[in-house]
Amino acid sequence: xxxxxxxxxxxxxxxxxxxxxxxxxxxxxxxxxxxxxxxxxxxxxxxxxxxxxxxxxxxxxxxxxxxxxxxxxxxxxxxxxxxxxxxxxxxxxxxxxxxxxxxxxxxxxxxxxxxxxxxxxxxxxxxxxxxxxxxxxxxxxxxxxxxxxxxxxxxxxxxxxxxxxxxxxxxxxxxxxxxxxxxxxxxxxxxxxxxxxxxxxxxxxxxxxxxxxxxxxxxxxxxxxxxxxxxxxxxxxxxxxxxxxxxxxxxxxxxxxxxxxxxxxxxxxxxxxxxxxxxxxxxxxxxxxxxxxxxxxxxxxxxxxxxxxxxxxxxxxxxxxxxxxxxxxxxxxxxxxxxxxxxxxxxxxxxxxxxxxxxxxxxxxxxxxxxxxxxxxxxxxxxxxxxxxxxxxxxxxxxxxxxxxxxxxxxxxxxxxxxxxxxxxxxxxxxxxxxxxxxxxxxxxxxxxxxxxxxxxxxxxxxxxxxxxxxxxxxxxxxxxxxxxxxxxxxxxxxxxxxxxxxxxxxxxxxxxxxxxxxxxxxxxxxxxxxxxxxxxxxxxxxxxxxxxxxxxxxxxxxxxxxxxxxxxxxxxxxxxxxxx
Numbered sequence: 001x002x003x004x005x006x007x008x009x010x011x012x013x014x015x016x017x018x019x020x021x022x023x024x025x026x027x028x029x030x031x032x033x034x035x036x037x038x039x040x041x042x043x044x045x046x047x048x049x050x051x052x053x054x055x056x057x058x059x060x061x062x063x064x065x066x067x068x069x070x071x072x073x074x075x076x077x078x079x080x081x082x083x084x085x086x087x088x089x090x091x092x093x094x095x096x097x098x099x100x101x102x103x104x105x106x107x108x109x110x111x112x113x114x115x116x117x118x119x120x121x122x123x124x125x126x127x128x129x130x131x132x133x134x135x136x137x138x139x140x141x142x143x144x145x146x147x148x149x150x151x152x153x154x155x156x157x158x159x160x161x162x163x164x165x166x167x168x169x170x171x172x173x174x175x176x177x178x179x180x181x182x183x184x185x186x187x188x189x190x191x192x193x194x195x196x197x198x199x200x201x202x203x204x205x206x207x208x209x210x211x212x213x214x215x216x217x218x219x220x221x222x223x224x225x226x227x228x229x230x231x232x233x234x235x236x237x238x239x240x241x242x243x244x245x246x247x248x249x250x251x252x253x254x255x256x257x258x259x260x261x262x263x264x265x266x267x268x269x270x271x272x273x274x275x276x277x278x279x280x281x282x283x284x285x286x287x288x289x290x291x292x293x294x295x296x297x298x299x300x301x302x303x304x305x306x307x308x309x310x311x312x313x314x315x316x317x318x319x320x321x322x323x324x325x326x327x328x329x330x331x332x333x334x335x336x337x338x339x340x341x342x343x344x345x346x347x348x349x350x351x352x353x354x355x356x357x358x359x360x361x362x363x364x365x366x367x368x369x370x371x372x373x374x375x376x377x378x379x380x381x382x383x384x385x386x387x388x389x390x391x392x393x394x395x396x397x398x399x400x401x402x403x404x405x406x407x408x409x410x411x412x413x414x415x416x417x418x419x420x421x422x423x424x425x426x427x428x429x430x431x432x433x434x435x436x437x438x439x440x441x442x443x444x445x446x447x448x449x450x451x452x453x454x455x456x457x458x459x460x461x462x463x464x465x466x467x468x469x470x471x472x473x474x475x476x477x478x479x480x481x482x483x484x485x486x487x488x489x490x491x492x493x494x495x496x497x498x499x500x501x502x503x504x505x506x507x508x509x510x511x512x513x514x515x516x517x518x519x520x521x522x523x524x525x526x527x528x529x530x531x532x533x534x535x536x537x538x539x540x541x542x543x544x545x546x547x548x549x550x551x552x553x554x555x556x557x558x559x560x561x562x563x564x565x566x567x568x569x570x571x572x573x574x575x576x577x578x579x580x581x
Contacts, residue, residue, distance in 0.1 A: 021241070027231060069149060075472065103221045193222075262309075272303075344413075346481040354535055359433075417543035419441075
């Protein structure tokens with residue numbers, strides 16, 4: 001629990017503390033997607049052919065996401081054992097160091113070490129210098145993510161420490177909104193800033209030159225350099241506001257075997273499903289673009305993931321201090337909220353992928369200008385989904401306080417189901433983008449309403465010593481749901497696309513004619529729209545299934561519906577234990 005000594009009230013305000021620690025969460029989420037907007041720029045600046053190295057460079061996105069998810073699995077438990085402040089500060093330092101690594105890829109010292117390692121240990125010729133630069137950028141991104149991902153569950157656990165159960169819904173919704181806004185704005189921020197540096201960078205060079213200081217022209221590296229001073233200021237702020245937070249009274253040893261096995265399982269799952277990350281999937285121009293692994297490799301990775309997960313369950317069920325106590329799932333609210341959260345992630349992935357696919361399929365002549373315009377339209381459409389998610393997370397907490405966990409969660413899933421039905425019924429080859437965006441906003445509001453009540457239900461349903469790991473599970477299950485959605489629906493979409501293309505008998509087979517043939521283009525677009533509409537109906541079905549499961553949630557209301565007790569709250573109300581009406 002927390003102990004706040006005799007210090008100014010404004011500094012001990014839980015909301016002030018939460019605002020300070022949420023800033024790095026936003027920066028870390030921003031960096032999740034920032035690189036995807038500047039990846040071609042990164043490859044070009046390293047003097048590598050974009051077409052040949054784009055797949056390798058994509059690990060700057062995929063590696064970040066994997067490390068982001070893996071660090072969540074153990075950071076929450078570490079904060080239970082060592083204290084939130086120590087782990088949070090450590091996360092910030094790791095994130096700062098990773099940001100520095102991304103910009104220090106041309107270090108002669110590091111590249112010399114790499115060359116000697118290849119020559120003496122591996123007895124091989126080292127990769128050429130430009131390739132080493134790329135690999136060091138990817139390594140820096142992975143280190144960044146280990147710090148950034150770990151911050152999120154620790155911050156959610158801090159909300160549990162700072163606020164009583166009856167007041168946790170709104171701060172958890174706030175953290176969810178901050179995290180969502182970060183990865184929503186990352187792509188836009190990266191693209192705008194790199195373009196700004198390209199057009200106006202010389203003004204910065206001249207201004208510093210007038211002061212007698214020589215600097216290089218700002219570029220994509222500048223985005224990561226900026227992380228360092230911003231994070232350092234946040235580190236000082238966190239060091240200050242968290243100094244009165246006591247170390248949790250938790251005993252036990254850290255479960256290293258559990259951490260290793262769950263990490264292997266997550267890596268195997270992500271590599272085995274043969275898909276791009278949820279972020280890079282939003283730029284796919286065909287169903288094939290969603291799949292990136294060979295069948296043989298996928299099978300091997302999935303076997304490894306399954307064996308690691310079975311081993312993880314065996315270890316967790318036998319040791320005294322497990323990384324994730326399996327007994328938590330015996331609780332009705334915990335299990336219900338966890339499964340519902342998995343489905344929310346599944347639905348979110350459908351929303352993220354569908355609109356960009358339809359926009360890209362509409363591109364008739366894949367010129368550079370057309371592709372850039374399609375990317376802009378897809379980005380605007382996705383903001384119609386993601387910004388409402390972030391905005392709805394806060395009122396979701398307000399509704400949870402007044403009506404308990406069940407009502408806002410089921411309301412949100414009902415809205416999401418309705419939005420998916422609208423997109424499935426009305427999207428067509430010529431549907432106006434404004435209509436698509438407005439329908440996606442309904443899905444976004446629905447999914448956003450679920451963030452706070454689900455997170456609060458999980459956090460309030462565990463003992464204090466498990467609060468950190470419970471916070472991590474909230475996030476991990478959503479990411480797993482997104483990964484499973486993209487992989488399974490890619491297989492479905494590829495199969496259904498072949499079926500639908502055969503149904504357009506008025507058109508020649510697309511693989512027997514030139515791609516510029518208008519009939520082939522029309523057939524491809526029509527078949528793609530049919531498949532995308534089917535994906536929307538699947539989203540509606542999953543939302544409906546989540547609705548049914550969420551009906552099992554109980555409690556969470558902190559504001560009584562009737563002014564009993566003369567306006568005073570009972571101990572039941574203050575603990576958040578009031579059952580739903």
